Amino acid sequence: MSIAASDAVRPPIVAAGDAGSGIFAYCSQQYRVVFGAGTAARLGEETERLGIKRALVLTTPEQQDLGRRLGAGLGDRLAGLFAGARMHTPVEVTNAALRIVESHDIDGLVAIGGGSTVGLGKALSLRTGLPHIAMPTTYAGSEMTPILGETTNGIKTTQQSQDLVPDTVIYDVDLTVSLPPHVSAASGLNAIAHAVEALYAPDANPLTSLMAEDGIAALARALPRIMDAPADAGARRDALYGAWLCGVCLGAVGMSLHHKLCHVLGGMFNLPHAETHAIVLPHAAAYNAAAAPDAMTRVARALRTSDTPQGLFDLARRLGLPRRLADIGMPEDGIARAAEMAVRSPYANPRPVERVAIQDLIAAAWRGDAPAQH
Known part of the structure; x- marks a missing residue:
């Protein structure tokens, strides 16, 4: 069974109730979630929904075989694979991936992996404005946050923007079974x-x-x-x-x-x-x-x-x-x-x-x- 969020862009929800002083604000995120077993098969459908014609698949070196396997499901929409994602999103890695995005006319990003890969997808999407699909294979949760932590010369800084939230998150339980x-x-x-x-x-x-x-x-x-x-x-x-x-x-x-x-x-x-x-x-x-x-x-x-x-x-x-x-x-x-x-x-x-x-x-x-x- 899979559960998909509405395609409609949802406005912020502001509600009042019994929280602390009795007043609070809650803003919904604007993203789509597909959850269940076997939902990786929906990747092609989701890229088409976002209008992506030339997708760059992102992984760590350890998960590049998985990236190739899932990327093959994109058919002609697969433009390339970048398997250099690293912990803490070093800016030099982002810049290397950005050069590929610019030289290969990439118009969409597919991050397959954990927080390191999703972080790279966020960093690239922030710099380019390209649509971003996340396919988590760990339980890090980065795909649900409007937060990006980047590292330069050993110093990690964070920034927050709603533009950092992936446009679609595909949660496939099957992709986590092999996680050690x-x-x-x-x-x-x-x-x-x-x-x-x-x-x-x-x-x-x-x-x-x-x-x-x-x-x-x-x-x-x-x-x-x-x-x-x-x-x-x-x-x-x-x-x-x-x-x-x-x-x-x-x-x-x-x-x-x-x-x-x-x-x-x-x-x-x-x-x-x-x-x-x-x-x-x-x-x-x-x-x-x-x-x-x-x-x-x-x-x-x-x-x-x-x-x-x-x-x-x-x-x-x-x-x-x-x-x-x-x-x-x-x-x-x-x-x-x-x-x-x-x-x-x-x-x-x-x-x-x-x-x-x-x-x-x-x-x-x-x-x-x-x-x-x-």
């Missing part, structure tokens, strides 16, 4: 991080909070099953559904301390994106726990635990994910430098972002300590 369990787990914790922060964002609202809690719950029940039985179709469907909801949440509200820390750490030390999120998340939740009790209650309920930071830490341990930043390549002498960078231009956060406390948080994550309030 470890990668699935890290990607899923990354998605959960989106929803956790959405629950205490200053612009949180009842709709995104409902999606956040449901998304966390879907991933929390699916990921352990995927570790035990990677081909479990029901678990894969639940995980992809949860990732979709968590990505929507991140796209609808602002980011806070957790994402700031991960952007700093990933950009400065070229750390693996999803694993960084998985390690930092319990510590960021502990930092904000006292300042965001309602959010912690909802996360705990979704995780079926009484302690949100510890529950997130235990879930990562159950999934066999690394618990120490030291284990994924961060040097100990980078702790102070990262803390200094993290307190510059901080994102809105429930608790004030304090230099000493942030350094303690990063140090605890570097050592792999259990989460504790700082």
Whole structure:
């Protein structure tokens, strides 16, 4: 079964209700979603709907064979394959792909892969205005957000624009079945991080909070099953559904301390994106726990635990994910430098972002300590 969003462009929805002060705003994103098993077969139909005649397929080097296989379904609409997408969207990679776009009369982009590939598609679409189709193969959720993080000389910066949201997202559960369990787990914790922060964002609202809690719950029940039985179709469907909801949440509200820390750490030390999120998340939740009790209650309920930071830490341990930043390549002498960078231009956060406390948080994550309030 597949579910397709309406073709009509949807206007922003502004609603009022019981959220915080009793007043809130909710703006819907303008995109189309096709969800289900076997929906990759709809790629040709979706390119035709967007008027794409010369599509450039984007992948990482590891997924270029998948890109060729799915791209073949485009027939004469396939103009080329660029298999150079990399973590943290380095601008030099974007510029290399842009030269191909310009020299081959490309009029549309198809990003097949995880956050690295979708990020490249966003960067190219932003620079060219070309339509962008995303086909996620992980649970990162980037395809649902109007956010782009790009890295230049080790510094990662973010920008936000509705133009960054892909025009169509094709969620095919079948494309995730071959995702290795470890990668699935890290990607899923990354998605959960989106929803956790959405629950205490200053612009949180009842709709995104409902999606956040449901998304966390879907991933929390699916990921352990995927570790035990990677081909479990029901678990894969639940995980992809949860990732979709968590990505929507991140796209609808602002980011806070957790994402700031991960952007700093990933950009400065070229750390693996999803694993960084998985390690930092319990510590960021502990930092904000006292300042965001309602959010912690909802996360705990979704995780079926009484302690949100510890529950997130235990879930990562159950999934066999690394618990120490030291284990994924961060040097100990980078702790102070990262803390200094993290307190510059901080994102809105429930608790004030304090230099000493942030350094303690990063140090605890570097050592792999259990989460504790700082």
